[in-house]
Amino acid sequence: MTRAPRAVTIVGASLAGLNAAEALRREGFDGPVTLIGAESRLPYDRPPLSKQVLAGDWAPERAALTDPEELAEDGIEARLGVRATALDMAARELTLHTGETVEFDGLVIATGARCRTMPGTEGIGGVHVLRSLDDCLALRADFEATPRRVVVVGAGFIGAEVAATARGRGLDVTMVEALPTPLSRVLGDEMGEVCAEVHRDHGVDLRTAVGVERISGDGRVERVTLSDGSTVDADVVVVGIGVVPNTGWLEGSGLEVDDGVVCDASCLAADRVAAAGDVARWPNELFGETMRVEHWDNAAQQGAHAARRLLDAAVGPFTPVPWFWSDQYDRKIQLAGRVRGDDEVRVVAGSVEERRFAAIYGRAGRIVGVLGFNRPRHVMRYRALIEQRAGFDEALAAEF
């Protein structure tokens, strides 16, 4: 029989892990709570890393999610700069990179994700990825060191935000995207094209349907060679080609890993073991679909849900409508739901021309998503309809 844990260890001291720790205390759990984090910093917020901090508008400290006093008050112990390297489910023991082993009773896996890198670029100065605050500060330093030409590889949301921030700093930006239309797999061709236009209007040289063949330079990056044979001069390159979940340390643990830690609908991966955030894959019963979500809101909510589930077997499935925002130039883009490139798309508020609109996505008679450009109110209204499993016709008829 399963029981509630007497102590909870959380691996990964970021958004999902911290929310799990705080939720344990909110629920009245009074056993030991330990956060183990590979980064040497206290948990901080990542969204500002491609926005305010990278722009130079915020000091890095402003991204902090907590401080030592708050953690002490909540009785949360943080072991930072410590990486878990193995998990032994039989012995219920973690191995740390120091060689030390620590027993656990309850466990939350919240190790997030890391950036995919481009092979062959190691050791070339000026080539960046962006995931951590250290990454952000290194990139910011390069932006400040009188570069002129920035190449962003990948026009996904992170790449797009970096491009926008670099333009805001007055840098020349070329963005290279393998798809014919950026984000078309996520937003469909029509809305992906709107995003592309926004960048072009802001002076980004957007190259689509072309890959990166090679990034080269003598010690430091000098140019990027594209698959059509053309070359782009570059002082700084930012590679934004997606992330992979941090599950390497779970190899041999017996936990099922398949592009993320596989959980049940309630976020449980094994007896008294839950997972949350970018690293977790679970069946979201609202959509009848197994998913892994790489958004802020999901990490925060799933962390809290995982904690509640560990404490109480009656806590049911985790069924959120995934939602995220992305700030680019003066546009606040928000997407809620699970949309695909081939969904039916209808603009329901404002107009695409003025770049201030809401569009809803329908599939099999249901509303499955909403995209907003500076329309937060509409996004949240339609998000509620998605949650209620409303019909597409019903959503089209709604007035907000």
Place this chain on the structure above:
Amino acid sequence: MRIVVDFDLCESNAVCMQIAPDIFEVRDDDFLYILDETPGEADRARVEECVQRCPKQAISIAED
């Protein structure tokens, strides 16, 4: 309980409005309006959910 929003932090993403539309409203001018600054105790759980879920940590509760 009194609701305090730090409008320097708020980015009008309407998360709070989805949880408690009778208390928070983001209008078409893109600004957040607090419809009820001093809700009753019956609303505490929902307001606390807003505090926790606000991505900008812009909402707090003052007990006065």
